[in-house]
Amino acid sequence: MSYTTTTVDSDDGMHSSIHNESPAADSISNGCRSRGKGSVLKKGPWTSTEDGILIDYVKKHGEGNWNAVQKHTSLARCGKSCRLRWANHLRPNLKKGAFSQEEEQLIVEMHAKMGNKWAQMAEHLPGRTDNEIKNYWNTRIKRRQRAGLPLYPPEIHVEDFQWSEEYTKSNIIRVDRRRHQDFLQLGNSKANVLFDDLNFAASLLPAASDLSDLVTCNMLGTGPSSSRYESYMPPILPSPKQIWESGSRFPMCSSNIKHEFQSPEHFQNTASQKNPRSCSISPCDVDHPPYGNQHSSDMMMIPDSHTVTYGMLPTSKPSFGAVKLELPSFQYSETSAFDQWKTTPSPPHSDLLDSVDAYIQSPPSSQVEESDCFSSCDTGLLDMLLHEAKIKTSAKHSLLMSSPQKSFSSTTCTTNVTQNVPRGGTLIKSGEYEDSQKNLTCSEITIPMQLSAGGISSAFAGNVVKTEEFDQVWEPKRVDTTRPDVLLASSWLDQGCYGIVRDTSSMSDALALLLGGDDTGNSYVTVGSSSGQTPRGVGSCGWTNMPPVWSL
DNA sequence: AACTACTTCAACCGCACGTAC
DNA sequence: CGTACGTGCGGTTGAAGTAGT
Numbered sequence: 380m381s382y383t384t385t386t387v388d389s390d391d392g393m394h395s396s397i398h399n400e401s402p403a404a405d406s407i408s409n410g411c412r413s414r415g416k417g418s419v420l421k422k423g424p425w426t427s428t429e430d431g432i433l434i435d436y437v438k439k440h441g442e443g444n445w446n447a448v449q450k451h452t453s454l455a456r457c458g459k460s461c462r463l464r465w466a467n468h469l470r471p472n473l474k475k476g477a478f479s480q481e482e483e484q485l486i487v488e489m490h491a492k493m494g495n496k497w498a499q500m501a502e503h504l505p506g507r508t509d510n511e512i513k514n515y516w517n518t519r520i521k522r523r524q525r526a527g528l529p530l531y532p533p534e535i536h537v538e539d540f541q542w543s544e545e546y547t548k549s550n551i552i553r554v555d556r557r558r559h560q561d562f563l564q565l566g567n568s569k570a571n572v573l574f575d576d577l578n579f580a581a582s583l584l585p586a587a588s589d590l591s592d593l594v595t596c597n598m599l600g601t602g603p604s605s606s607r608y609e610s611y612m613p614p615i616l617p618s619p620k621q622i623w624e625s626g627s628r629f630p631m632c633s634s635n636i637k638h639e640f641q642s643p644e645h646f647q648n649t650a651s652q653k654n655p656r657s658c659s660i661s662p663c664d665v666d667h668p669p670y671g672n673q674h675s676s677d678m679m680m681i682p683d684s685h686t687v688t689y690g691m692l693p694t695s696k697p698s699f700g701a702v703k704l705e706l707p708s709f710q711y712s713e714t715s716a717f718d719q720w721k722t723t724p725s726p727p728h729s730d731l732l733d734s735v736d737a738y739i740q741s742p743p744s745s746q747v748e749e750s751d752c753f754s755s756c757d758t759g760l761l762d763m764l765l766h767e768a769k770i771k772t773s774a775k776h777s778l779l780m781s782s783p784q785k786s787f788s789s790t791t792c793t794t795n796v797t798q799n800v801p802r803g804g805t806l807i808k809s810g811e812y813e814d815s816q817k818n819l820t821c822s823e824i825t826i827p828m829q830l831s832a833g834g835i836s837s838a839f840a841g842n843v844v845k846t847e848e849f850d851q852v853w854e855p856k857r858v859d860t861t862r863p864d865v866l867l868a869s870s871w872l873d874q875g876c877y878g879i880v881r882d883t884s885s886m887s888d889a890l891a892l893l894l895g896g897d898d899t900g901n902s903y904v905t906v907g908s909s910s911g912q913t914p915r916g917v918g919s920c921g922w923t924n925m926p927p928v929w930s931l
Numbered sequence: 932a933a934c935t936a937c938t939t940c941a942a943c944c945g946c947a948c949g950t951a952c
Numbered sequence: 953c954g955t956a957c958g959t960g961c962g963g964t965t966g967a968a969g970t971a972g973t
Contacts, residue, residue, distance in 0.1 A: 423941095423942075423943090424941070425941085460942075463941090463942065463943085464941090464942085467941075468941080510940080510941075511940085514939070514940055514941085521937095
């Protein structure tokens with residue numbers, strides 16, 4: 380931006396510039412078309428006087444026809460400038476100040492779904508402008524880039540195919556705004572995962588047929604066999620438009636899984652005492668074992684995860700080593716970063732974003748070898764894959780059964796997935812899917828999820844909050860809870876307890892996982908690493924102008 | 932106190948799209 | 953159909969503010 384014109388002192392003491400448009404360059408030189416009266420259009424910061432003029436004009440004439448402002452007032456601003464000023468600063472009901480945590484989380488969530496669709500995001504953040512959101516995001520990018528953190532929690536990508544750019548550009552979003560709104564609506568209702576949705580997904584997507592994958596998607600997405608950043612690689616997915624046009628909403632399950640990722644306090648107290656903000660997963664936190672004496676086999680390990688610092692550290696004093704700071708996202712030192720997470724204190728009730736920021740700016744320094752954690756937490760990839768094969772078989776069967784109550788148990792990890800399952804099912808066939816969420820009575824399946832990190836640390840005491848009948852054996856997925864991004868994602872999911880899109884992501888997570896996988900249980904998540912393709916993950920993109928996760 | 936580095940944010944720019952003529 | 957115009961969006965810039973040395 381170069382306000383290289385006459386600088387004048389404005390009435391509020393600010394310097395502003397006057398752009399002298401020459402006749403030859405008057406039309407589009409500054410992005411505004413001249414009104415053709417030899418006008419001298421002012422540029423730069425607005426003065427209070429100008430604001431007053433514009434406000435008066437809008438009061439009299441309403442919004443729109445911005446080029447007429449210059450005609451009808453003494454304001455020497457082009458229409459674009461007027462519109463921008465009004466939209467970003469003068470219009471009523473604008474919310475000023477820092478973004479709330481809910482807003483921040485929604486932004487991240489929406490960005491994962493939409494990409495840089497600031498205006499669309501702003502529609503879902505009342506009182507906020509696209510410019511604000513954009514600025515916030517750019518700041519976030521810089522922060523996380525500097526810290527070497529991935530931009531999104533690892534699970535984010537798998538839920539995003541629903542919101543591909545194709546979708547947002549499709550007629551659906553224009554014609555059916557209500558659905559759009561529903562998708563992002565704020566709410567605290569339980570997520571509903573409709574098995575019919577899943578079945579529909581399975582029919583629509585041949586590879587998407589296993590409930591086990593649905594259940595395990597969040598774990599395998601960052602499974603031990605995957606590289607650190609594979610979770611950012613997109614699964615091969617059908618056209619989102621196709622899915623949407625088919626009418627399926629693919630409600631999420633992960634939020635419900637996450638819903639059970641409560642703090643120890645949560646488990647120790649009552650299930651009804653659900654603090655939506657509570658999320659504390661610090662399995663590898665040797666120093667914080669208050670969550671019970673869970674055996675390592677009872678632990679789920681989320682590989683490559685981050686440990687969140689939960690606001691224990693000052694947020695204003697970056698303390699990263701220079702080397703780490705210079706590492707671009709997805710390239711941070713695996714060992715150092717990994718190690719740092721492990722000993723991070725993790726208060727049970729914490730704030731996700733603050734925690735992340737806290738980590739970014741002041742990570743722990745203790746050293747624990749990643750391999751140590753893995754070896755102690757994980758019995759091996761092969762075992763896991765074998766489990767996967769079993770799961771697929773059993774879960775596939777369970778999906779086809781008419782009984783809505785299917786639960787999963789495991790000797791090593793009890794995962795609670797609360798799902799609302801339509802009785803009788805409404806899957807007709809692909810393309811004729813009904814919105815079961817509206818029409819069906821659903822029963823709930825609750826699968827307690829128990830987290831801990833192998834041998835090292837904190838397992839949740841009182842591991843089962845809700846106990847339901849288990850007639851399916853569900854094998855554990857080890858979750859490397861020492862990886863910051865995974866823990867971030869866990870917290871992320873927890874946010875779904877009070878968040879916005881919590882009833883939409885899990886199914887897509889599952890589908891993404893399913894599509895990325897094969898019958899051998901390999902390569903569930905990514906297409907980049909195992910397919911021989913050149914990965915197109917976030918890491919390969921510029922930090923600015925990032926595509927939505929689904930499109931990577 | 933002065934300087935530097937960094938962050939934030941308001942505003943501009945170019946482009947795309949829709950509409951009117 | 954082509955052009956002009958109005959509007960909106962996303963990317964970029966640089967002034968102002970803040971923190972660190």
